[in-house]
Amino acid sequence: MRRPVSLNPMSFKELSGVLRQTLPGLWRSAPALMALLVGVVVVQGLVPAVTVVLSKWTIDGIGRVASGGEGNLTLLALAWAATALIGQLMGVASTVLQGYAADHFTVSTITALMRKMQALPGLDVIEDPQFHDDVETLQMGARFRPLNLVATILGLLRAVISVLGVAGTLLVIGWWVPLVVVLGILPLAQAQIRFREAGWSLSIQRTQEARELAYEQRVSMRHEYAKEVRLYDLMPYLLGRYQRGALAYQGVMRAMRNKQVLGVLPHQALALAVTAGLFAYAVRRAGQGTLSAGDVVLVISALSQVRESLDSVAQFLGMGTEHLRWFQKYHGFLSATPRVAPPARPRPLPGDLTLTLQNVTFSYRDLPPVIEGLSLTIPEGQTVAIVGENGAGKTTLVKLLLRFYDPTSGRVLLGRGPEQVDLREVDIGAWRREVAAVFQDFARFEWTLRDNILLGQPEEASKLTQAVSSSGLAGALERVNGGLDARIGQAFGGVDLSGGQWQKLATARALYRHARVLILDEPTAALDPRSETEVFAAFAALARGRTTLLITHRLGSVLMADRILVMKQGRLIEDGTHLDLLSRGGEYAELWTLQARQYDDAGPASPLPEGLAVEKGGPV
Numbered sequence: 001m002r003r004p005v006s007l008n009p010m011s012f013k014e015l016s017g018v019l020r021q022t023l024p025g026l027w028r029s030a031p032a033l034m035a036l037l038v039g040v041v042v043v044q045g046l047v048p049a050v051t052v053v054l055s056k057w058t059i060d061g062i063g064r065v066a067s068g069g070e071g072n073l074t075l076l077a078l079a080w081a082a083t084a085l086i087g088q089l090m091g092v093a094s095t096v097l098q099g100y101a102a103d104h105f106t107v108s109t110i111t112a113l114m115r116k117m118q119a120l121p122g123l124d125v126i127e128d129p130q131f132h133d134d135v136e137t138l139q140m141g142a143r144f145r146p147l148n149l150v151a152t153i154l155g156l157l158r159a160v161i162s163v164l165g166v167a168g169t170l171l172v173i174g175w176w177v178p179l180v181v182v183l184g185i186l187p188l189a190q191a192q193i194r195f196r197e198a199g200w201s202l203s204i205q206r207t208q209e210a211r212e213l214a215y216e217q218r219v220s221m222r223h224e225y226a227k228e229v230r231l232y233d234l235m236p237y238l239l240g241r242y243q244r245g246a247l248a249y250q251g252v253m254r255a256m257r258n259k260q261v262l263g264v265l266p267h268q269a270l271a272l273a274v275t276a277g278l279f280a281y282a283v284r285r286a287g288q289g290t291l292s293a294g295d296v297v298l299v300i301s302a303l304s305q306v307r308e309s310l311d312s313v314a315q316f317l318g319m320g321t322e323h324l325r326w327f328q329k330y331h332g333f334l335s336a337t338p339r340v341a342p343p344a345r346p347r348p349l350p351g352d353l354t355l356t357l358q359n360v361t362f363s364y365r366d367l368p369p370v371i372e373g374l375s376l377t378i379p380e381g382q383t384v385a386i387v388g389e390n391g392a393g394k395t396t397l398v399k400l401l402l403r404f405y406d407p408t409s410g411r412v413l414l415g416r417g418p419e420q421v422d423l424r425e426v427d428i429g430a431w432r433r434e435v436a437a438v439f440q441d442f443a444r445f446e447w448t449l450r451d452n453i454l455l456g457q458p459e460e461a462s463k464l465t466q467a468v469s470s471s472g473l474a475g476a477l478e479r480v481n482g483g484l485d486a487r488i489g490q491a492f493g494g495v496d497l498s499g500g501q502w503q504k505l506a507t508a509r510a511l512y513r514h515a516r517v518l519i520l521d522e523p524t525a526a527l528d529p530r531s532e533t534e535v536f537a538a539f540a541a542l543a544r545g546r547t548t549l550l551i552t553h554r555l556g557s558v559l560m561a562d563r564i565l566v567m568k569q570g571r572l573i574e575d576g577t578h579l580d581l582l583s584r585g586g587e588y589a590e591l592w593t594l595q596a597r598q599y600d601d602a603g604p605a606s607p608l609p610e611g612l613a614v615e616k617g618g619p620v
């Protein structure tokens with residue numbers, strides 16, 4: 001879905017608004033350095049004007065000395081050389097200092113983005129496909145926009161000082177000369193800004209297409225897609241998709257670039273005509289004897305210098321508005337208020353962590369509801385299995401319990417009796433610290449195994465050993481060079497783990513936390529039968545005395561639960577123990593029978609899993 005983007009150029013009000021938001025941050029990122037840098041750039045900007053004046057004085061001096069008059073040409077030559085040297089030194093100093101300043105500003109910009117992500121406790125923003133483009137633009141731009149903005153602002157300052165200084169020297173010819181020069185070149189500057197703006201708006205509009213192009217490339221080159229790409233000979237298909245997309249995308253972007261180049265041509269011609277006219281005027285007056293040879297040299301070098309500097313001003317202004325557009329988005333993101341917002345005055349967590357859903361209905365964005373009128377209570381310490389067909393809303397229920405989303409209507413409550421509190425009112429961090437989870441789509445952090453388990457928590461050797469052995473990771477660890485300190489994943493050349501080993505790692509991570517609430521969303525989907533049995537034994541031990549929510553399609557494993565919830569199309573349709581639900585002959589009994597039949601059909605050579613064997617043999 002493409003978002004409508006305004007193609008209007010940034011108004012002065014908008015521009016100054018973003019500058020007011022951005023410049024203090026830039027200054028605060030390294031105040032002393034910035035002050036020094038501004039000083040250096042001011043000196044640098046004055047060098048061309050001083051050079052032009054010294055050139056005029058030298059030419060006039062030569063004339064005077066040649067006709068027997070007075071003049072200290074050596075001093076002038078020394079002054080000229082000193083000015084050139086200062087220009088060079090300031091150039092080196094500004095390059096070095098600018099590097100430091102940009103580094104500080106880049107770090108502070110990216111840090112602010114990461115902090116904002118931390119302040120977005122929900123998934124509403126992250127999972128919103130519209131927001132994807134913004135995140136992509138912000139994430140990609142954060143690496144170079146701050147640096148470019150620093151370079152652009154300083155370059156602009158340098159170019160403006162240079163224009164003013166050198167144009168000032170043209171006052172020697174007449175008060176109106178600097179005015180004519182600036183007015184003649186101004187339209188060029190405006191055109192540059194306009195076209196940069198249009199380019200930015202267009203590239204923003206096309207972010208989704210650009211992402212799709214990058215996606216085809218990624219699919220063709222990344223290891224996670226390599227097996228399917230080869231087996232199904234996907235490369236011709238991918239190439240076709242990429243080439244069609246690239247042609248369309250590049251066509252639009254090329255047309256915009258050509259328009260930019262051709263669009264500035266008339267303005268460049270005007271600027272050239274103004275400078276040529278003034279040059280002709282100066283030469284004519286020199287012929288009439290009202291201007292000296294030095295004056296003519298001043299006009300020639302000042303005109304070319306002003307033109308060059310004004311061109312830089314225009315370029316920098318154009319680039320500056322483009323960078324400021326990015327910063328406008330950046331500040332917009334930093335000030336965005338998420339739907340899942342932390343409470344202004346959080347209430348303490350209740351002593352008892354009973355979970356209650358009161359008539360909860362939930363829709364993702366403006367889509368139809370995926371949870372409808374859900375009411376249930378899970379007392380602290382209970383082990384609950386949640387089963388149901390794909391898309392029934394099981395994972396969404398967990399997201400609501402973790403406050404990744406707030407219900408569209410109804411309430412999620414924590415605690416019981418007078419202590420009971422709406423989840424929206426408690427400190428989200430405090431609540432989440434009580435929960436450990438193995439998610440269905442758990443994260444694969446490409447750090448060391450140890451860091452993957454600790455996730456920034458202090459290391460406790462006995463807890464770590466326990467988590468590694470209970471999760472079944474110990475066997476894999478023996479085969480990995482470097483043990484817990486081995487780096488994993490391909491991004492940094494680490495060892496890759498099998499799907500089941502990654503899942504065991506996610507389990508070890510959850511077990512290490514010793515939380516009061518344990519959430520297991522298909523935690524053994526990738527495990528071999530032996531590992532699954534071992535891991536379930538660990539979960540069963542861990543579940544004792546803790547609230548445990550187990551989402552699974554493997555019905556044999558739900559026997560460890562005190563209670564089974566059956567969901568269908570966002571509703572809770574059955575709630576009871578294994579035996580209750582079997583005797584009720586509803587959805588659960590049907591699912592159970594279906595799974596049992598698969599094993600029956602396989603014949604006596606295939607032993608039944610423990611849970612199913614229990615059922616076939618009679619009541620548990």
Ligand SMILES: Nc1ncnc2c1ncn2[C@@H]1O[C@H](COP(=O)(O)OP(=O)(O)OP(=O)(O)O)[C@@H](O)[C@H]1O
Nearest residue numbers: 127364367370388389390391392393394395396397
């Ligand atoms: N971020 C999202 N945005 C929009 N719709 C979503 C999102 N996540 C899930 N859904 C939709 O919500 C419904 C419930 O999904 P959910 O993941 O809760 O199902 P589930 O019961 O866990 O399924 P499964 O057994 O396949 O894991 C599905 O129709 C799914 O398409």
